[in-house]
Amino acid sequence: MMRCPEFRYHAAKTVEEAASVLADHGPKAMLLAGGTDVVPNLKRRQHRPEVLVSLRRIPGFAGISIGGDGAAVIGPGTTLADLALDGRVAAEWPGLSRAVGSIASPLIRATATLGGNLCLDTRCNYYNQNYEWRQSIRFCMKAPAPHGSALTEDAGGSVCWVAPASPRCWAVSSTDGGPMLAALGATVELRSKARGKRDIAVADLYNDDGMLFLKKAPDEVVTRVRVPRAAGQKSAYWKLRRRGSFDFPVLSVAAAATFSKSGEVTDARVVLGAVASMPLVLAESASLVGKSLTDDVIAEFAGAASRHAKPMDNTDFQTAWRRKVTAEFLTGALRELRGDDPRTMGQLGRRVARGASCLG
């Protein structure tokens, strides 16, 4: 079977300790939470850290509490299973429950954490391959040949195979939590040895670059996720994937909005996931404010917003089809926000409502 390369395992007891190991070792250290992304990547030799700093032993790193202002404060070490099954979260932020509950499979959710999900490596089917496979294609710029192998000379490693003329990497942001938390206006707290604490909106956490996809500095630890409460807010998450379990998103729509008593949108944020190297917060969201979500308004929005989906040929499904169905997913999510029951929205809606099926 595939095996990890050798590394040193450091179980941090406090956040400070974790941050200080990161600071001391620079790029040679990596944080390890549930390991459901890090470990496969190690086996494929995409990273070769000398030290893995585990966050699992840090007291209080996991847990969900609801503050006096109604906001949820979620420890980054909280497992996706605990988060998806939390009744308070489901009642207040149903889109978040559905997004997190759609990640991977029940077994993986029992180990995987929210912090790890937000920092999930970007994906590309030229990149999520083992060492020998990538050697066969002569590597790509996101993961050049590591030094010390017999093949470092002229082993490639400078091209992006998805877009060979492009100077950048187009690997896809594939987190389900990121777009939904961005739509909900969530913030994360980051801590580092050098700069202490800072807060950053999830919507601002990402770069549109498959390699440098996080604005979080490598020495920073995500120490808290805060989801604000907005009275009367509705949220929805529609995810496209081949199968009802197991699969990463290849398109998702995370939508959240608040409404006035008369039904007009007072605030809205709609985010497209898995069609770029970052979750795309749609500027068109603002155009919904002051309007009721009528079929016409939704259709106009979906038509305009779906143009932002420019998927590349590096995930499952054909790109043209993924682009084509984006409007359907936007429409479905917005209809759900205005109160339509997804189960009445044809096959696609039924599947989303089941949460766990082909597209859901």
Place this chain on the structure above:
Amino acid sequence: MSTPDNLRVIGKARRRIDGRAMVLGQTQFADDLSFPRMLHCRLVRSTVPHATIRAIHTGRALAAKGVKAILTGDHFPIPYGILPVSQDEHPLCRGRVRMVGDPVAAVIATTEEEAIEGALLVEVELEPLRTISDPLDALDHPEPRIHDYGDVGNVHKKVAMEFGEIDAALAGADRVFEDVFFYAGNTHLALEQHATVGLVEPDGKLCVWSSTQTPHYVHRALAKALEIPPHLIRVVACHNGGGFGGKSDPFNHEIVVAKAAMLTGRPVKICLTREEVFYCHRGRHPVLMRMKTGVKKDGTIVGMDLETLLDGGAYGSYGVASTFYTGALQTVTYAIPKYRFRGCRVFTNKPPCGPKRGHGTPQPRFGQEVQLDKIAVSLGIDPADLRLKQLAPANSFTANWMRIGTSGLRACIESVVERSGWRERRGRLGPGHGMGLAVSTYLSGAGLPIYWNDLPHSGVQLQFDRSGGVTAFCGAAEIGQGSDDVLAAMVAEVLGLTTHDIRVVTGDTSMTPVDLGSYSSRVTLMMGNAAIQAAERGRDLIASAVARKLDLPADRLVFAGGRVFDAQDPDKGVSFQDAVILGEALHGTLGTTGSYKPPPSPARYKGGGVGPSPAYSFTAAVVEVDVDPRTCWLEVTKVWIAHDIGRVLNPILARGQVEGSVYMGLGEALMEEQAMRRLPANLSGALVHKMPSMLEYKSPTTLEMPPVDTVFIEDPDPNGPYGAKEVGQGPLLPMPPAVANAVFDAVGVRVDETPITPEKIAKAIWERDHGRDPRCGPASFPSIDWPEASKVRTPAEGGDGTASNEKPRKSKLLASGFRLAPGSPGAKVEGVQS
């Protein structure tokens, strides 16, 4: 003695004998094995699709921590391969690599990690050759040849055969339907990755434990490739965590660890990664096919002309047989009076294809069943009726000389038509909803072995001991299908015991008589018959002793409930243990054997060895689908399936096989594909498996599995043990065409290729909306320079199973008592077997 009317074990729903161990994790798969001082092996594989090996530098790797030995092609001068006509593999490549993933060197080290790190240090200098990437490329480019054998250039094998005047039949047809279909390649995806341990046992003999479906063939390959007398080699097939045909070839890694164990004097183990399993492959051949079918106005088929083009990948494997199989069984479901089949397999620089569940037959079955649906629609006939009116009759010969025994196909079709509400519901389900029907047939074991011999195909040996215990020995390999349970059930039924009373020892070439292996759905029928024979011989020996003791005629004794007693006075009898003791006292140590060899086939033309079987199973299925109008997403919502199994031996296992086949068939229909990725030659030249991982090779999960309504049609076949026929493969075959037909019923467009994805449905709808042919599928079939066909007169034409333009081959037919009566379309069988 027990007759089919008072069966006590057969037909009862029972827990399989190995079920307990499996759920408790006690079953030992090959990767569970560990031996003292065991070393680990990692193969260094080619990263280039086609190249000459210039040099292999092992110095740095040999110096690395833990590395004990490195093997290369120099250790393996002798080629091997599953078929005698395709001895084209070396355990480690010599001089040439033919695909990415071809093994070039083996690093043997103390731990698996060290073997992996060591393998990264082996430097292989390769001089790239032009890559042959697909069948058209192979036909257009005879050079460079991937192999220096085969019909011509990169064509591995061309076959052509003609049964009756097909051209005249098509010329005289009222309508001729011509279609081109493509069936994608896909792989087995057994959950267990291949693993093998080689070691030298204390008696100095070589022993190889492996996840293999065919220990006997591995045994032969080891003896050949390692030049060791076969009696000094033992091969043990561990319980397989699924096989589906993917563990039917002897594999390079098996031979490599055997050799490494001999060189190092220590046990050596390998467990392949999932990616390596994708490269071992031997899965479903991608097949392009052209099918021409002539019909009368009322839909009666007058003749069929089939051409197939198979992408074989880099090695022969079972490919010659697969090629023949793409044309062998078309005639077994419907009466096709005239038939021509031409098939061509090419070599390409990709993982080799071979047998996967249904071996070579699901591809043309897809074409045939979809084409029949088109014919029915075009003639305005219900697709079920079109089939029912021209089923190949039971006890008949087909145009290509396949002997059909029992057939429950009519009952299968009627069953699924009724249970699905086909007649009332089809066409009335509303937009986006549809139903499709398809049928199929499969062999219950191939009539001929892989290599020519006149020996039994399966042998069973029984040992009776004084404790009352019975041990059954058989070379069959348990691959999860439940063959161990079948063996115990046969013996238990005859001897009046329960399966729990029987101990089975299977798949061990030094301990058990030969069984050819778990492929072609042969084990239940062949091993079952051998087991019955051995058990009846044992029963007769014991009965003679008990009869003497009780002073009764032996034929009045009944073996049941763990006793042997007088049928007329059940109180008068002895326990089974006492009966064995009496038997041993009278006859000495008790042991019996049984064996089975299929009846000879009347198909004596070249290629007629592929297709004959002692009995054919039949299946019919209806599927219901829901196609989302906007995304074209396809959901299969329900499956009705009826399978003619002859007799159900254990309903739980039989149902498991049907549901497993439905699952696998739906996977092939909806999403599975062994997709390859060719990078621009100027930048990389790679030809790699697109996504060799369990996550990205899409196969359905339980969530995609619709409810399945399963019905068994039981019409015991005289050639089957207690009348049983196969169930492991046939039920897969109707799935892909039934889905395609249901999609047409739902949205009115044809997808003439697998997998049937939302993108392809959307494309076909787009074509329709733009006034074009409402279909998605291959446009054309290339022109192939076919050899002259073997000309065989059909049974109805008074033929004798030979080709008029071939030298007649040795015949055993007449001696075995086949006699034919003329009649149409297939002649009736009078004498079946001697």
